[in-house]
Amino acid sequence: MGKTLAYKILGEHLVSGELARGNEITIRIDQTLTQDSTGTMVYLQLEAMDVGRVNTELSVAYIDHNTLQTGYENADDHTFIESVAKRHGILFSKPGGGICHQLHLENYGAPGKTLLGSDSHTPTGGGLGMIAIGAGGLDVAVAMAKGIYSLSVPGVIGIQLTGKLRPWVSAKDVILHVLKELSVKGGVGRIAEYYGDGVRSLSVTDRATITNMGAELGATTSIFPSDENTKDYLESQGRGEQYVPLAADADAEYDEILHVDLSALTPLAAMPHSPDNVKPVSEIGPIKVDQVAIGSCTNSSYTDLMKTAEILKGRKVHPEVSLVISPGSAKILSKIAASGALSALIDAGARIIENACGPCIGMGQSPKSDAVSLRTFNRNFKGRSGTLDADVYLVSPETAAISAVTGVLTDGMSESAKLGIDLAPIRPEQFAKNDNFIVYSEDTNVDNTSVVMGPNIKPFPRNTAIPDRVTGKVVLHAGDNITTDDIMPSDSKLLPYRSNIPFLANFCFEKLDSGFAARAKDAGQGVIVGGDNYGQGSSREHAALAPLYLGIKFVIAKSFARIHRSNLINSGILPLTFENPGDYESLRVGTNLVMEDARAQLDQPTVTLKDADTGRVYHLAAHLTDLERRMLLAGGKINMLKETL
Ligand code: MIC
Ligand code: SF4
Numbered sequence: 001m002g003k004t005l006a007y008k009i010l011g012e013h014l015v016s017g018e019l020a021r022g023n024e025i026t027i028r029i030d031q032t033l034t035q036d037s038t039g040t041m042v043y044l045q046l047e048a049m050d051v052g053r054v055n056t057e058l059s060v061a062y063i064d065h066n067t068l069q070t071g072y073e074n075a076d077d078h079t080f081i082e083s084v085a086k087r088h089g090i091l092f093s094k095p096g097g098g099i100c101h102q103l104h105l106e107n108y109g110a111p112g113k114t115l116l117g118s119d120s121h122t123p124t125g126g127g128l129g130m131i132a133i134g135a136g137g138l139d140v141a142v143a144m145a146k147g148i149y150s151l152s153v154p155g156v157i158g159i160q161l162t163g164k165l166r167p168w169v170s171a172k173d174v175i176l177h178v179l180k181e182l183s184v185k186g187g188v189g190r191i192a193e194y195y196g197d198g199v200r201s202l203s204v205t206d207r208a209t210i211t212n213m214g215a216e217l218g219a220t221t222s223i224f225p226s227d228e229n230t231k232d233y234l235e236s237q238g239r240g241e242q243y244v245p246l247a248a249d250a251d252a253e254y255d256e257i258l259h260v261d262l263s264a265l266t267p268l269a270a271m272p273h274s275p276d277n278v279k280p281v282s283e284i285g286p287i288k289v290d291q292v293a294i295g296s297c298t299n300s301s302y303t304d305l306m307k308t309a310e311i312l313k314g315r316k317v318h319p320e321v322s323l324v325i326s327p328g329s330a331k332i333l334s335k336i337a338a339s340g341a342l343s344a345l346i347d348a349g350a351r352i353i354e355n356a357c358g359p360c361i362g363m364g365q366s367p368k369s370d371a372v373s374l375r376t377f378n379r380n381f382k383g384r385s386g387t388l389d390a391d392v393y394l395v396s397p398e399t400a401a402i403s404a405v406t407g408v409l410t411d412g413m414s415e416s417a418k419l420g421i422d423l424a425p426i427r428p429e430q431f432a433k434n435d436n437f438i439v440y441s442e443d444t445n446v447d448n449t450s451v452v453m454g455p456n457i458k459p460f461p462r463n464t465a466i467p468d469r470v471t472g473k474v475v476l477h478a479g480d481n482i483t484t485d486d487i488m489p490s491d492s493k494l495l496p497y498r499s500n501i502p503f504l505a506n507f508c509f510e511k512l513d514s515g516f517a518a519r520a521k522d523a524g525q526g527v528i529v530g531g532d533n534y535g536q537g538s539s540r541e542h543a544a545l546a547p548l549y550l551g552i553k554f555v556i557a558k559s560f561a562r563i564h565r566s567n568l569i570n571s572g573i574l575p576l577t578f579e580n581p582g583d584y585e586s587l588r589v590g591t592n593l594v595m596e597d598a599r600a601q602l603d604q605p606t607v608t609l610k611d612a613d614t615g616r617v618y619h620l621a622a623h624l625t626d627l628e629r630r631m632l633l634a635g636g637k638i639n640m641l642k643e644t645l
Contacts, residue, residue, distance in 0.1 A: 001251065001252075001253050002248065002249025002250060002251035002252040002253065003248065003249050003252055004156045004158070004191075004193050004248045004249075004252045004253075004254060005129070005193055005195075005223055005225060005246055005247055005248040005252075006131060006156050006191045006193050006221070006223050007019060007156065008246070008248070009112055009114065009130070009131045009223075009246075010025070010027060010131060010153070012112070013027040013028040013029075013030075013114050013131070014026075014027060014028075015027060015028055015148055017150075017153075019153055020153060021153050021154070021155050021255070022152060022153060023152065023153050024150060024151070024152055024153075024625040024626070024627060025150065025151065025152075025153055026148050026149070026150045027114060027148065027149055027150075027151070028114065028147055028148060029056055029114050029115070029116045029143040029147055029148060029149050030056060030057045030058070030113040030114045030115065031056055031057060031058045031059065031060075031108060031109075031113055031114070031115040031116075032054075032056050032058075032059040032060070032115070032116050032117065032118075032140050032143050032144050033059070033060050033061075033062060033100055033104050033115065033116075033117040033118070033119070033122065034059075034060075034061050034062065034081075034100075034117065034118045034119075034137070034140060035062045035063070035064050035065050035100045035117075035118065035119050035357075036061075036062070036063045036064065036065050036066050036074075036077055036078060036081060036498075037065035037066055037361070037490070037495055037498045037540070038118040038119060038137045038498070038539060038540055038541065038542075039061055039062075039063075039077075039081050039118060039137070040077050040080060040081065040457065040498055040499035041137045041138075041460055041498070041499065041541060041542070041545070042118050042137035042138070042140050042141045042144075043061070043080065043081055043084040043085075043141070044457070044459070044460050044499070045137060045138050045141040045460065045638065046084065046088065046141040046144055046145060047084060047451060048638060049141065049142075049145050049638075049641065051088070051144075051145040052088070052445065052446050053088055053089040053445065053446075054088050054089055054090055054144040054145070054147075055144065055145060055146055055147035056143065056144060056147050057113075058091070058108055059088075059089075059090040059091065059144050060090065060091040060092075060093055060100075060103075060104065060108060061081050061082075061084075061085045061090050061091065061092050061093065062093040062097070062099075062100035062103060062104075063078050063081065063092075063093060063094060063095040063097075064093075064095070064097075064098065064099045064100050064103075064355075064356045064357050065356070065357045065361055065363065065495065066078075066363070066495050066496060066498070067095045067096070067354055067356045067357075067358075067363070068363050068364060068492055070492070070496070071496060072454060072456070073454070073456045073496035073497065073499075074495075074496050075454075076453075076454025076455075076456055076457065077454070077456075077457070077496075077498070077499055078094075078095060079452050079454070080451065080452055080453055080454065080457055080499070082439065082452075083449060083450065083451050083452040084451055085439075086439075086441065086444040086449045087444065087445065087446045087449040087450075087451065088144070088446065089444075089445070090144070091438055091439075091440045092438070092439040092440065093437055093438055093439075094437045094438075094439060095354075095356065096330060096354060096355060096356075096437060097329065097330050097355065097437030097438070098327070098328050098329025098330055098331070098332070098355040098356070098437075099296070099297045099300065099328050099329065099355065099356060099357055100117070100119060100297070101117075101119070101121050101122065101124035101125070101208075101212060101297035102124075102297055102300060102301065102328030102329045102332070103328075103329050104117075104124070104125060105124055105125060105127065105128060105204070105205075105208050106237050106329060106331060106431070107237065107239075107435075109125040109127075109128040109130055109132070110128065110130060110234075110239075110242040111128055111129035111130060111226035111230055111242070111243065111244050111245075111246050112129065112130065112226070112244055112246055113130045113131075114130065114131045114132075114133075114149075115130055115131070115132040115133070116132075116133050116135050116139065116140055116143045116149050117132065117133070117134055117135070117140065118134075118135065118136070118137045118139075118140040118539060119134055119538075119539055120134040120215045120537065120538050120539040120563060121134060121212050121215050121297050121298075121378065122134040122135075122221075123211045123212065123214050123215055123219070123221040123222050123223075124208045124211055124212040124297055125208075125211070126207075126208075126211035126214070126221055126222045126223040126224060127204050127205070127206075127207035127208030127209075127210070127211045127212075127224055128204060128207075128208070128224075128226065128230060128233070128234075129223065129224060129225055129226030129230055129246045130223070131221055131223065132211075132221055133149070133151070133220060133221050134215060134221075134539045134563060135149065135539060135563060135566065136539055136541040136544070136563055136566055136567040136570055137539075137541045138541060138567075138570045138637050138638065139566065139570065139637075142637070142641070150627055151220070152189075152625065154189050154190045154191045154219075154220040155189060155190045155191070155255035155256070156190065156191045156193050156254050156255055157182075157187070157190045157191070157192050157193070157219075157254060157255060157256045157257070157258060158193055158195060158248075158252070158254030158256070158257045158258070159178060159192055159193065159194045159195070159257075159258050159260060160194075160195055160196040160198075160257055160258070160259045160260070161174075161194055161195070161196045161197070161198025161199050161202075161260050161262055162196055162197050162198045162259070162260070162261050162262065162263075163197075163198055163261045163262040163263030163264065164198065164201040164262055164263055165201065165202075165262045165263070165265060166263065166265075166413065167412075167413070167416075167423050168267060168398050168399075168411075168412035168413040168416060168423060169262075169265050169266060169267055169396075169398075169413065170206065170209075170307075170396045170397070170398055171202060171205075171206035171207070171209035171210050171396075172209055172213075172268075172298070172299055172376065172394075172395065172396035172397070173265050173266070173267055173268045173396055174202075174206075174210055174260065174262065174265065175209065175210045175212075175213040175214070175216075176213075176268040176269070176270055176275075176278045176394065177260060177265055177268060177278070178192070178210075178217065178258065178260065179213070179216055179217060179270065179275055179276040179278055180268070180276060180278035181258055182217055182258065182276075183217075183276045184216055184217065184218060184274060184275060184276045184481060184533060184536055185217075185218050185481075185532065185533040185536070185559070185561075186217050186218065186276075187214060187217030187218045187219025187220075187222075188218040188219070188533070188559070188561065188562060189220070189562070190219055190220065190255070190256075191219060191220050191221050191222065191223065192211075192214045192217060192219045192221075192222040192223070193222070193223050193248065193254070194207070194210065194222070194223070194224045194225075195225065195247070195248055195252075198260070198261075198262045199224060199225060199227070200227065200228075200229070201262065202224075202229070203229055203232075203233065203303065204229055204230055204232075204233035205233070205301040205302070205303050205304070206303075207224040207229075208301070209298055209299055209301075210222065210224075211223065211224065212297055212298045212378060213275070213298055213378045215378065216275040216276070216378055216379065218533065218536060218561055218562065220562060225245075225246055225247040225248070226243070226244060226245055226246040226247070227245060227247070230243060230245075231243040231245075235430075236429060236430050236431055237431055238430075238431070238433050266280050266281070266282065266411070266413060267280065267281040267282070267395070267396060267398070267399045267411050267412060267413055268280055268281065268395075268396075269281050269284055269374075269393045269394060269395045269399065269409065270380055270393065270394035270395075271284065271380075271391075271393055272380060272382070272391040272392055272393065273380055273381055273382040273391075273392070274380065274381070274481065275378065275379060275380060275394060280411075281395070281399055281409060281410070281411040282411045282414060284393075284409055285409070286406075286408035286409055286410065287372055287408060287409045288320075288372060288407065288408055289318075289321055289372050289373075289374055289403050289404075289407060289408060289409060290320065290321065290322070290367060290368060290371035290372050290373065291321065291322045291323075291324070291365075291367040291368075291371055291372075291373040291374070292317075292321055292322070292323045292324070292373070292374045292375075292400050292401075292403060292404040293323075293324050293325075293326075293359045293360075293365060293373060293374070293375045293376070293377065293400075294308055294323070294324070294325045294326075294375075294376045294397055294400050294401065295324075295325060295326030295327065295328070295353075295358065295359070295360065295376065295377070296326070296357065296360040296375070296376060296377040296378060297328065297357070297360075297378070298376060298377055298378040299376035299377070299396065299397050300326060300327055300328030300329075300332070300355075300376075301328055301332065302332045302335055302336065302426075302429060302431075303426045304328075304376070304397040305325070305327060305332060305336050305341065305345075305397075306336065306339070306341055306426045307397055307398055307401070307423065307426060308325065308345065308397050308400070308401040309336065309341035309342075309344040309345050310341075310421075310423060310424070310426075311398065311401035311402055311405065311412075311421055311423070312344055312345055312348035312350065312401055312404070312405065313344040313348070314344075314348075315348055315405050316348055316349055316405070317348050317349035317350060317404050317405065318404060318405060318406060318407030319407075320407055321403075321404050321407055322351065322367075323348075323349065323350045323351065323404040324350070324351045324353055324358075324359060324365050325345060325350050325351070325352050325353070326352075326353045326354065326355065326356060326357075326358045326359065326360075327352075327355045328355065329355055330355055330434065330437060331431050331432070331434050332355070333355055334432075334434070335429060335431060348405075350404075353365070359375070359377075359385065360375070360377045360378075360379075361384070361490055361491075361495065362384055362385055362386035362490060362491035362492060362495075363491070363492050363495060364386075364492055365386075366385055366386030366387045366390075366491075366492075367385055367386075367387050367390045367392075368387070368390075369387065369389055369390075370389050370390065370391075371387060371390045371391070372390075372391050372393065372409075373385060373390055373391070373392045373393070374392075374393050374395050374399070374400050374403055374404075374409065375392055375393070375394055375395070375400070376394070376395060376396065376397050376400050377394060378394065379394075379483075379485075379537060380392035380393065380394050381483045381485045381486070381537065382511075383485070383489070383511050384485050384490075386491045386492065388511065393409065395409075398412050398423065399411070399412060402415065402416065402419070402421070405419070406419075456496070456497065456499060456500050457499040457500070458499065458500045458501065458502055458503075460501060460545060461501055461545055461548050461549045461571075462635070462636065462638060462639065463548055463571055463572030463573070463635035463636040463639070464572075464635045464639075465633060465634055465635040465639065466572070466574075466598050466599055466602070466632055466633055466635065467598065467599075468596075468597060468598055468599055468600075469594065469595070469596055469597075469598060470525075470553050470554075470574075470594070470595045470598045471525055471553075471592065471593065471594045471595075471612065472523070472525045472526050472527040472552075472553040472554055472592075472593050473523040473525065473526055473527065473590065473591070473592050473593070474526075474527045474528075474529055474587055474588065474589050474590060474591040474592075474593065475516065475519045475520045475523050475526040475527065475528065475552075475589060476509060476513060476516055476519075476520075476526075476528045476529065476530075476589065477529045477587065477588055477589050478512065478528070478529065478530045478531065478534070479530075479531045480531035480532040480533060480558070481531070481532065481533045481536055482512075482530050482531070482533075482534050482535065482536070483535075483536050483537035483538070484535055484536070484537045484538040484539075484540050484543040484564055485537055485538060486509065486511065486512050487508065487509060487535065487543035487546070487547070487564075488504065488507070488508055488540060488542040488543040488546050489507060489510055489511050490538075490540070494507055498540075498542060501542065501545050501546060501549050502549060504542060504546055505517060505546040505549040505550050507546075508520070508546040508547060508550060517550060519589075520547070520550035520551060520552065521550060521551070523551065524551055525551050525553050526547075526550065526551050526552045526553065527552070527553060527554045527555070527556060527587075527591075527593055528547065528552055528554075528555045528556070528557075529555075529556050529557070529584065529587045530555060530556070530557035530558070531557065531558050531584070532557070532558040532559045533559055533560070533561055534555065534557035534558070534559065534560050534561065534564065535557075535560055535561040535563070535564025535565065535567075535568075536561040536564070537561070539563045539567075541567040541570065541571070543564060543567065544564070544567035544568045544570065544571040544573060545571060547571075547573065548571045548572070548573060552573055553573065553574065554573065554574045554575075554576055554593070554595075554609075555568055555573060555574075555575050555576070556575075556576045556577070556578065556587065556620060557575070557576075557577060557578075558577065558578055558581075558584060559577060560575055560577070569624075569628050569631050569632060569636075569637075570631065570636055570637040571636050571637075572631070572632060572634070572635040572636035572639070574602075574622070574632055576607065576609075576620035576621065576622055577620065577621045577623070578620060578621070579606060579619045579620060579621050580618075580619060583618050583620075586616070586618075587618070591611055591613075592611065592612040592613055593609045593610065593611065593612065593618070594609065594610050594612045595607065595608075595609045595610075596608075596610070599633060601622075602622065602624065602629050602632060602633060603629070604622070605621060605622060605623055606619050606620065606621055606622065607619075607620055607621075607622050608620075
């Protein structure tokens with residue numbers, strides 16, 4: 001049986017375990033990336049591990065999320081990260097350089113390599129034929145310290161592409177279509193591997209848009225082959241020598257296959273409030289639009305912005321629309337400035353903002369009350385834009401740009417002729433090398449560089465070893481698809497406190513249930529009950545650390561999203577799933593639970609908890625790997641590592 005590309009790369013990086021679906025394996029990690037909003041925790045944890053230089057080929061610390069600097073907190077975080085980066089031989093990418101995933105693609109990603117990043121959209125690198133995985137911060141800290149990462153081997157879903165996209169349909173529509181087919185939990189426990197004739201028609205930046213949003217499928221990662229287009233892209237970035245051709249074997253066997261005919265796709269939009277709530281733009285109809293935002297790690301490439309400029313050239317942004325554009329990197333901004341495209345955007349009435357995450361994570365540009373906002377981003381969870389009652393639609397740059405002109409959601413494929421817009425393909429360009437945003441020195445190390453910590457940076461909470469008897473009161477009963485944005489919201493007010501868990505914890509679940517933090521503190525030891533796909537979305541371990549700080553002992557859900565489940569275990573919080581579906585309804589807020597013989601019970605695939613008041617018994621599935629069990633027994637990953645060191 002032939003091999004998938006994903007398994008070939010995993011196989012080449014195997015350190016221990018057997019590469020078969022469901023087994024726990026440890027792989028070598030070649031590269032890591034962090035960004036600032038998860039990075040402060042990562043670097044506090046790295047410091048707690050007492051290590052010297054990092055054990056990877058390359059590690060980069062990007063600053064792109066918290067760049068508003070409305071107070072000293074953001075700048076202090078940047079300085080802290082820069083100082084730790086210097087101590088451990090990590091490249092530091094200054095604010096303004098661009099968005100981590102775009103920058104990593106441009107400058108460091110390479111076919112056949114493994115990349116672990118403390119951000120869920122790290123799989124953007126899969127567009128270059130690498131295994132790029134998003135993980136919790138502590139996993140990335142350990143990867144830097146030891147050069148390894150452990151995971152359960154995912155299955156591989158083959159996404160066979162045929163045909164070619166028509167004008168006005170682009171990579172964003174491909175991944176929206178896949179999300180419509182598979183849903184936001186369709187990728188859990190799997191890698192999405194793209195293959196087939198249609199792959200050839202997609203550039204690396206197209207592919208990166210698709211692998212980026214594979215995160216929204218819940219997939220471990222997504223990957224494309226490395227071919228002539230990969231070579232062209234690497235050459236355009238002055239890195240042609242890093243090209244290696246890579247593909248699955250012709251007879252590779254996938255666990256499942258999804259066939260996508262690119263020629264049949266039309267412009268699509270993900271409607272509020274989920275990336276898989278997808279419909280054709282033509283079916284949604286010409287709803288009035290208040291804001292259009294073009295950017296984010298999904299769609300802020302040179303090609304995306306050149307297409308936008310082509311559509312806006314000589315036209316005017318609709319008087320009732322606010323169009324905001326955030327380029328993916330300084331290189332892209334510089335290039336569109338040199339080509340004249342930037343003037344076309346500004347002249348049309350676009351607001352150009354910093355090369356950073358910006359509005360994607362609610363750092364500014366929140367739409368007005370009740371607004372309809374079209375965004376080329378990857379997530380439209382309720383409230384993520386910073387405006388709770390706004391309706392956010394996810395669309396391609398083409399759909400966003402033409403709608404900014406017409407003022408209503410517009411399908412460019414059917415409407416462009418009326419407007420006289422002819423969208424010519426954009427040719428890949430040669431980019432000048434620019435590492436002026438990178439700080440790195442060979443000479444610095446742990447002995448001659450000290451850590452600089454501002455007053456907002458507080459130690460991270462640590463758990464204790466699981467005792468024999470654990471009690472907890474149910475303090476929240478939540479529905480399906482709870483996101484980490486629901487658990488630990490992020491916006492311009494809260495993001496500056498990512499290095500201050502005691503403060504942040506007060507806002508845990510704030511948008512969903514403002515009484516949660518007080519209730520959890522009151523209970524002392526709490527339990528969260530959730531539905532399917534609990535913890536989808538961001539990799540932020542704050543969604544585990546804040547509950548830990550508030551005394552949460554168990555999270556019991558119908559199913560979990562991958563990164564969040566790991567973050568809970570890393571924090572020493574036990575994730576359990578229902579064996580008997582009826583128990584989900586019975587576990588109401590206020591139920592007092594007790595787990596007797598907890599340490600011994602962790603050896604079993606099914607554990608038993610009891611209602612301390614009524615005596616009712618709950619059988620819950622634990623399904624822990626050996627490593628996970630050890631972490632939980634020790635009270636989290638850091639404690640376990642300290643024990644083994
Ligand atoms: C996101 O898109 O939600 C973020 C902000 O990039 C997160 C990381 C974070 O919460 O800091 C992610 O995707 O992992
Ligand atoms: Fe930044 Fe948004 Fe990408 Fe997250 S999804 S890394 S916030 S641009």
